Amino acid sequence: MAGTFDAAAATAGPASRWRQGFGSWRSYLVLGAIAAFLLALLLIPIGTVFVVAFRDGDGSFTLGHFGTFFTTGLMRESFGNSLYVATTSVLVASLIAVPLAYITVRFQFRGALLIQTLGVLPLIMPPFVGAVAMQLVFGRSGSMNLLLEDHFGFSIPIMQGLTGVIFVESLHYFPFILMNLIVALRAIDGAMEEAALNLGARGWRLFARIVFPLAMPGYLAGAALVFIKVFDDLGTPLVLGQTNLLAPQAYLRITQVGLEDPLGYVISVIMIAFSILALWLSVRVMKGKDYSTLQKGGAGIARRRLQPAEALIAYAVIVLVLLVVLSPHLGLLVLSFTRIWSYSVLPETWTLANYATVFEDSSGMITNTLLYCGLAAGIDVVIGTAIAYLILRTRIPGRQWLDFAASAAIAVPGIVLAIGYLRMFQGVEIGGVPVTQTWLLIMLAYSVRRLPYALRSCMAALQQINVNLEEAAEMLGASKWRAVRRIVIPLMAGGILAGFVSSFITAAVELSATILLVVKESQAPMSYGIYLYMQSVSGRGAGAALGVLLVLTVAIGTYLSHILVDRANRNLEWKR
């Protein structure tokens, strides 16, 4: 027995001193590798976009391209349209989300769970896929309007023009506001509300003066996210044929005028600027206002049972929203089982042929999605775990910048990143094959764009692990690396897996970078395939079938990640 610690004592000489040095040397190596990854695949491509937007033909600095942008009627119109669509979508999404959030938190009834589920539903379907189905349900000759015409002699042109885009986007993205708001409302200490009640505030005034302001940070975080998502969305306007918006214009410029046309870059810079502005505003307004006042063990805001009349109203609202939210899913499902569906409330003939077509022609797309998204999500959790560890467990200089740079990807529209890649990797070859002709860039674009999701998940997981757990392993003879492998990684596993799943599913529905980076049909993932099918009326059935498969994949993934997070939390519950 004495032998064991004599052996340990023998290693505790200069050798271990070297090892400790090696340990920090290794952290610098990891930091350097991640920095290189972010530099090459995020910062330099975006920098390239900026440089082109501000560079004259002879290489000098110019604002001329911006001048051209603002003097071109089409550009000015697109700019105005994009702002209008994004702002209005935030408003409409708020009108749906705020009452639902309030009902969930305030009242005690079974519908609360329904709202939570309902909140996730739109997110599992990419908005451009939903757009097609919604045209069939709400369009000019869609089911709803046909019924209205037949019975009441009027129709609602809700899918016409920009209104259609706003309708689809707000229905798709309101869950971001809903979820953030519910969390914020739940964090309010019941005593806050009781104090206001005690001083005479009731009903609407209580909500407007105390409850909603306290939940404001959560609301703003959600609203900013919705604004960015809508402002940057490319697929929905394209599918709905609305090209007078910034994202479609950037796409058209690059694909039709060419990679040299500066206007595409100017649009990109403007899109990034507005994304950053929206994020900055939401952060600035919230600065120093962490309103989560709920103490440990304290009670949240009071819940009460619904009066019968109130219950009726609440359920009516929920059922109505549920019907509208579910309509694209149902529409897509119906469409996938039919050959032709037009000018009729429901299709007349049913078939399984679409699924046969998809499996015959497009099984490669399914494989591609699994391959790209799997690799991208894998890269994301490895980098996410490494950054989380560097930030939370080391004092290595520059670690905060990694977090900042990795999270900055959230403000970069997919189309802008794709333009940056095309420009930067123009002419770069690997083994005689141009990089821009391979699927490598698609996969890397996914991993860069979804890194923030995986990073948050990994950070949250590591934050829950008491540093003593790791130190105890070191005390018992495990080197730093062994302690990480045997203690930290297993304890983080739930969070890492959840991060993997959320990266994977959000990458699977990505279209705006994909659409520019796919050069051959053989490289196309499912999202691109759906878009292609949807271009022709005859392909819509097959597109819908592929869409159903994608939604199923994403739904299963979302469900899995919820289970994983739950289990991980339960595992660590007793640990502070």
Place this chain on the structure above:
Amino acid sequence: MKAVAVECIGIGLAYGVNQVLQDITLAIEPGEFFALLGPSGSGKSTLLRLIAGFNRHNRGRLLVDGRDITGVPPHARNIGMVFQSYALWPHMSVFDNVAFGLVERRVSRAEVKRRVGEALALVELADYAQRRPNQLSGGQQQRVALARTIVIEPQVLLLDEPLSNLDKKLREQMRVELKRLQRKLGITTIFVTHDQEEAMTTADRMAVLDAGVLQQVGTPRALFDVPVNRFVAEFVGSTNLIPGRADPVRNVFVADGLGELPLAAGGSGSALSIRPHALTITTTRDGRRIWFDGAIRESEFLGEFTRYEVQVGPLLLTADSPHLSSSPIYTPGARVQVGIDPAEMRLLD
């Protein structure tokens, strides 16, 4: 197993201008049960983590068994530490937790099984090997943490506030248990606490720290009876500090507003320390003490004794008067005689 000494020689640690530890010189004897006592922020935990290898000092030397271990990473030190939070790994069974250090040392499987069994038997948890840590009570978790640490036969055992997460009754029980175990194993043991009672009842010797500076080292009795400064006098036990000035020529202490008090031995200082239980509260004077007129301000009956706040001239003194069923209890406002035993007075700077 050979017990080893731990020596700190002029250890200093600073983060920027913030001095966390200043010139700590301390020798812990082989096999000693040693307490680091101090208020929060005193640097006691920092010193413990420094011995464990999680903090690194800027100045001075740290010797274990005569060898400087500065710069040796924690896993190569063969020092065991029991964390305040126990730090049991929730994803491993009790057995796997205790086996961890042995597995890292590449001990054979049969040997691991035997030694884990022995360690769990030592802390009386042999039947709990297959449980998960979260299925155990606080006291059981603590004993698993202890077994996990001693199974690797560390040269030095570090305990960070080992009893603070237990309720009062369990704490007293574990205190006895810890002491028994330490005697049996003979490991040099250092434990950190902010609870002076815990330190005094458990430790062979203790060190008092305040604001990163070592105040005094000695046996619990020495620190209680002969504190070197006001901080130690007030932190180890409680005391009355009477301000004034010692006159070494006339061998008296001139107390502000009270007059002269004769000193048993000479010396200098600007305060006099008298423990509450060394004050006598009565109505009749005798010749062995120095007497003052006093008035009771508050009285708290605590069973074994009564605690009085008594006004003597400008001073408000605390006096603990032993209680028997025949003793009187004075009520606020009562005029009393307050007696001071000259042998119990300590001069402090």
